[in-house]
Amino acid sequence: MSQRDDPPTSAATAVDFFRDRFGLDENALAASLGTALERSVDYADLFFEYSTQDSVSLEEGIVKSGSRHLEQGVGVRAQQGERQGYAHSDDIDVESVQLAAATARAISDQSRDPGSVAVRRHTSAHDLYPVALAPTDVPVQTKIDLLGEMDAYARSLDPRVKEVMASVICQYRHLLIAGSDGRLAGDIRPLVRLNVQVIVGDGKSMEIGYQGMGGRYELARLLAPEVWKPLVDEAVRVGTLNLDAEACPAGQMDVVLGPGWPGILLHEAVGHGLEGDFNRKKTSAFTDRVGERVASPGVTVIDDGTLAERRGSLNVDDEGTPTQRTTLIEDGILVGYMQDQLNARLMGVPATGNGRRESYAHLPMPRMTNTFMLAGTDDPQDILRSVQNGLYAVSFGGGQVDITSGKFVFSANEAYKIENGRIGAPVKGATLIGNGPEVMQRISRIGNDLELDLGVGTCGKDGQGVPVGVGMPTIRIDGITVGGTQG
Amino acid sequence: MSGTGDRLKEIVARATDRLAKAGVAGDVVAVESDSHEVRVRGDEIDFVKQARERGLGIRALIADEGGTRSATTSTSDLLPDSVDRMVDETVALARATAPDPSAGLPDAGFAADLPDLELYEDADRGVAVEARIEDARRAERAARESDDRITNSEGSQASSDFSEIAYGNTAGFLGAYRSASHGLYAEPLAEANGSKQRDYWMTVSRRLDGLEDAAAVGRHAAARAVRKLGARSVKTCEVPVIFDELNARGLLAQAAGLVSGYAVYRQQSCWADQLGENVASDLVTVIDDGRVPGGLGSKPFDGEGLATRRKKVIDGGRLETWLLDSYSGRKLGMASTANASRGLGGPPGVGSGNLWIEPGHSTLDEIIAQTERGLLVTELMGMGFNAVTGDYSRGASGLWIEGGEIAYPVEEITIASNFKDMMRGIDRVANELLWLGSVASPALRIDRMTVAGE
Numbered sequence: 043m044s045q046r047d048d049p050p051t052s053a054a055t056a057v058d059f060f061r062d063r064f065g066l067d068e069n070a071l072a073a074s075l076g077t078a079l080e081r082s083v084d085y086a087d088l089f090f091e092y093s094t095q096d097s098v099s100l101e102e103g104i105v106k107s108g109s110r111h112l113e114q115g116v117g118v119r120a121q122q123g124e125r126q127g128y129a130h131s132d133d134i135d136v137e138s139v140q141l142a143a144a145t146a147r148a149i150s151d152q153s154r155d156p157g158s159v160a161v162r163r164h165t166s167a168h169d170l171y172p173v174a175l176a177p178t179d180v181p182v183q184t185k186i187d188l189l190g191e192m193d194a195y196a197r198s199l200d201p202r203v204k205e206v207m208a209s210v211i212c213q214y215r216h217l218l219i220a221g222s223d224g225r226l227a228g229d230i231r232p233l234v235r236l237n238v239q240v241i242v243g244d245g246k247s248m249e250i251g252y253q254g255m256g257g258r259y260e261l262a263r264l265l266a267p268e269v270w271k272p273l274v275d276e277a278v279r280v281g282t283l284n285l286d287a288e289a290c291p292a293g294q295m296d297v298v299l300g301p302g303w304p305g306i307l308l309h310e311a312v313g314h315g316l317e318g319d320f321n322r323k324k325t326s327a328f329t330d331r332v333g334e335r336v337a338s339p340g341v342t343v344i345d346d347g348t349l350a351e352r353r354g355s356l357n358v359d360d361e362g363t364p365t366q367r368t369t370l371i372e373d374g375i376l377v378g379y380m381q382d383q384l385n386a387r388l389m390g391v392p393a394t395g396n397g398r399r400e401s402y403a404h405l406p407m408p409r410m411t412n413t414f415m416l417a418g419t420d421d422p423q424d425i426l427r428s429v430q431n432g433l434y435a436v437s438f439g440g441g442q443v444d445i446t447s448g449k450f451v452f453s454a455n456e457a458y459k460i461e462n463g464r465i466g467a468p469v470k471g472a473t474l475i476g477n478g479p480e481v482m483q484r485i486s487r488i489g490n491d492l493e494l495d496l497g498v499g500t501c502g503k504d505g506q507g508v509p510v511g512v513g514m515p516t517i518r519i520d521g522i523t524v525g526g527t528q529g
Numbered sequence: 530m531s532g533t534g535d536r537l538k539e540i541v542a543r544a545t546d547r548l549a550k551a552g553v554a555g556d557v558v559a560v561e562s563d564s565h566e567v568r569v570r571g572d573e574i575d576f577v578k579q580a581r582e583r584g585l586g587i588r589a590l591i592a593d594e595g596g597t598r599s600a601t602t603s604t605s606d607l608l609p610d611s612v613d614r615m616v617d618e619t620v621a622l623a624r625a626t627a628p629d630p631s632a633g634l635p636d637a638g639f640a641a642d643l644p645d646l647e648l649y650e651d652a653d654r655g656v657a658v659e660a661r662i663e664d665a666r667r668a669e670r671a672a673r674e675s676d677d678r679i680t681n682s683e684g685s686q687a688s689s690d691f692s693e694i695a696y697g698n699t700a701g702f703l704g705a706y707r708s709a710s711h712g713l714y715a716e717p718l719a720e721a722n723g724s725k726q727r728d729y730w731m732t733v734s735r736r737l738d739g740l741e742d743a744a745a746v747g748r749h750a751a752a753r754a755v756r757k758l759g760a761r762s763v764k765t766c767e768v769p770v771i772f773d774e775l776n777a778r779g780l781l782a783q784a785a786g787l788v789s790g791y792a793v794y795r796q797q798s799c800w801a802d803q804l805g806e807n808v809a810s811d812l813v814t815v816i817d818d819g820r821v822p823g824g825l826g827s828k829p830f831d832g833e834g835l836a837t838r839r840k841k842v843i844d845g846g847r848l849e850t851w852l853l854d855s856y857s858g859r860k861l862g863m864a865s866t867a868n869a870s871r872g873l874g875g876p877p878g879v880g881s882g883n884l885w886i887e888p889g890h891s892t893l894d895e896i897i898a899q900t901e902r903g904l905l906v907t908e909l910m911g912m913g914f915n916a917v918t919g920d921y922s923r924g925a926s927g928l929w930i931e932g933g934e935i936a937y938p939v940e941e942i943t944i945a946s947n948f949k950d951m952m953r954g955i956d957r958v959a960n961e962l963l964w965l966g967s968v969a970s971p972a973l974r975i976d977r978m979t980v981a982g983e
Contacts, residue, residue, distance in 0.1 A: 110619075112603070125574045241795070241917065250917045250918075325681055451913075451943070524943075525943020525944070
């Protein structure tokens with residue numbers, strides 16, 4: 043190390059970790075890349091991972107069980123044209139890496155003189171989530187005590203709370219990525235998450251309320267009562283609210299979405315459709331539409347992997363490309379896609395730091411990081427008042443999209459009728475369905491209250507889950523299909 | 530069993546011995562798998578992926594005053610020293626948890642025999658990656674050639690996976706078995722008059738020769754995509770809704786969640802107080818059987834070493850049993866039904882073996898003909914199902930039925946009801962079962978649901 047007095051960044055610490063623990067110095071990495079390059083391939087890379095995860099969960103008032111998981115391995119990839127060869131191994135030693143490299147390169151049938159690869163450390167552009175104490179090193183008793191306090195607090199809030207389930211999940215991942223273009227990137231990624239779920243009942247019916255939060259920061263932050271108490275309050279509030287909720291109306295109506303987590307609309311309605319792979323393959327509803335209007339004027343959608351401590355943030359993506367802030371839609375016009383290294387190369391555009399994978403056992407793909415809409419100028423109260431009769435949806439469960447047709451769906455777990463511009467009775471079981479490019483053009487009002495979610499999102503694609511963030515101000519959509527039971 | 534199975538059993542035995550020496554009960558599961566997966570788009574290879582994976586899951590159970598303390602750990606590092614260290618760590622972690630009177634190994638019922646369930650075909654082991662690439666290529670080609678509106682594709686994917694699973698516990702059970710799974714999946718795109726649609730079809734089997742022909746998979750996927758072209762919404766209404774066999778199996782999987790012992794004792798099931806009651810129409814009989822030869826949900830013993838068996842879960846509409854492992858069984862004062870599922874990453878949970886709805890007598894075409902006006906659902910989207918209340922509202926696409934005939938494709942609609950009413954409202958059960966996983970159902974018709982559209 044030639045750095046002087048600078049404290050070690052996560053990138054440098056990760057590089058040193060793999061060198062010291064597994065003997066992966068720059069020569070060993072170069073030799074393995076050389077093996078992958080013995081056939082004619084355009085690019086090859088190595089992805090090393092050493093991860094620890096622990097979780098403690100409470101139900102029926104006690105922490106019945108704790109768990110801890112160690113995962114280590116290496117993924118080796120070779121690319122030629124559109125082809126990718128991938129092999130992975132749970133052993134991190136030079137022999138296994140060589141074997142995996144030989145397997146991965148088999149996608150190419152032409153041999154060639156490998157030449158030499160020199161990997162050199164490149165300084166990462168960011169250090170977005172350094173922690174002094176790894177969350178997986180926090181004593182388990184601390185986590186058990188936290189859950190016990192949450193349980194007692196939840197039960198004290200309302201006699202209708204019948205059952206409380208709470209969990210704290212901590213992850214600490216060391217990653218090292220070496221590419222045949224000489225790149226060498228390391229990262230250390232902490233991730234914490236706290237969940238609370240309550241079952242409430244009033245003798246007539248039962249309901250469920252949930253709230254969670256997390257991000258890439260020290261667990262200590264979640265231990266503060268002023269942080270976790272509001273989570274419990276919220277879970278109990280939503281659960282008991284739904285006890286009295288009416289059946290949701292069905293049909294097309296005007297809908298107001300609250301700020302924050304409803305940004306999942308963007309994730310489903312446009313986010314996936316703007317991932318580079320679908321657009322290179324021309325299977326997306328947004329294919330070949332750069333420069334066209336795909337949303338109402340005023341709608342600007344950003345994907346930003348560089349927000350400090352956010353669940354969806356990364357110093358470098360899983361291919362070693364530094365993350366960035368990418369504008370996807372600007373004032374309603376489609377301006378760009380999210381790219382990994384392969385799709386960027388094939389489309390002749392720069393990679394955007396969106397190449398992500400669940401673990402060493404998975405191939406990278408273009409994925410979102412934190413995706414959100416910039417704030418507008420409208421007062422959220424004015425937006426609500428502008429709707430005669432419709433639906434106000436505040437919080438959502440999951441969503442899904444069909445990339446090709448553009449159809450997306452997501453389900454509200456807190457929603458209200460709007461009657462004469464006023465918030466009316468709570469309704470349950472509301473599902474919204476629409477066509478991404480169409481619905482984005484029906485956004486008629488944008489609030490001044492942009493919020494990011496609390497840090498609970500996991501996005502699934504091709505069987506791979508990665509943590510993501512979403513955000514949005516209050517918006518109004520003119521006419522979207524709401525699926526309830528009251529016709 | 531091959532030498533590999535013996536090696537896995539040795540690792541398991543080493544860990545259970547170490548638990549026992551520490552004066553602690555517990556169990557250990559080890560998995561090793563070899564797999565490959567390929568995807569072809571058009572004629573070009575998209576990716577070829579090969580993996581050898583393994584892992585070990587350890588559970589320590591420490592009897593104490595008032596109950597048993599427990600913890601689980603997992604690791605992909607199977608070196609003897611690492612395993613020893615992990616066992617010690619598990620025991621230490623368990624000491625930190627609270628005693629639970631229901632925790633512990635099963636009391637009895639460990640599998641005495643391990644029948645050959647035809648989960649693995651030795652000859653398939655030698656399958657070359659090239660052969661699976663050719664399968665995927667044939668599916669792609671067949672999809673493309675079957676209709677000139679097939680213009681693109683998300684690719685056709687073929688995979689083969691060979692696994693060994695060993696399980697042992699401090700009660701003296703130690704067993705291992707091999708299994709394999711082969712699959713082929715095609716997802717073509719159809720395009721006409723500015724409308725773009727995708728759909729898929731697939732085949733899965735324990736044996737390579739049990740797979741549906743690759744070209745047939747491609748053609749079937751293509752036909753499903755093409756028939757969606759020109760789809761439109763419909764006016765909001767209440768009509769009978771037919772779930773095709775792909776989506777009926779999703780309904781059954783949701784029902785399986787409602788009868789899981791964990792959902793029941795946690796009161797997270799809208800059927801929690803319905804044991805012995807009529808929860809479905811009398812046309813519905815649901816079987817769970819972990820020992821169907823060649824079944825995708827078959828295994829000789831469950832995740833706690835208990836001998837798997839056949840049982841009626843719902844008999845003519847009447848709910849006969851929960852699905853239980855030993856823990857959820859004790860919570861409910863019942864014996865395990867040998868439905869423990871055990872991954873590496875945590876304590877046992879409940880899972881079904883091979884779970885199916887007994888076929889009825891009409892064909893799907895006859896059911897359509899008996900439907901004056903309604904919806905045939907061919908795809909569902911989103912997660913709009915609340916297990917506690919049964920509220921059900923999901924995005925859908927499919928085919929509209931008028932006068933007993935398919936009239937036109939529909940999309941951007943939702944279907945909604947309550948799951949309890951839906952199961953009681955099943956008024957037609959088709960006569961064909963399709964196995965694409967461990968859960969299967971014939972097409973079903975539900976008498977009435979709200980379809981929301983324009």
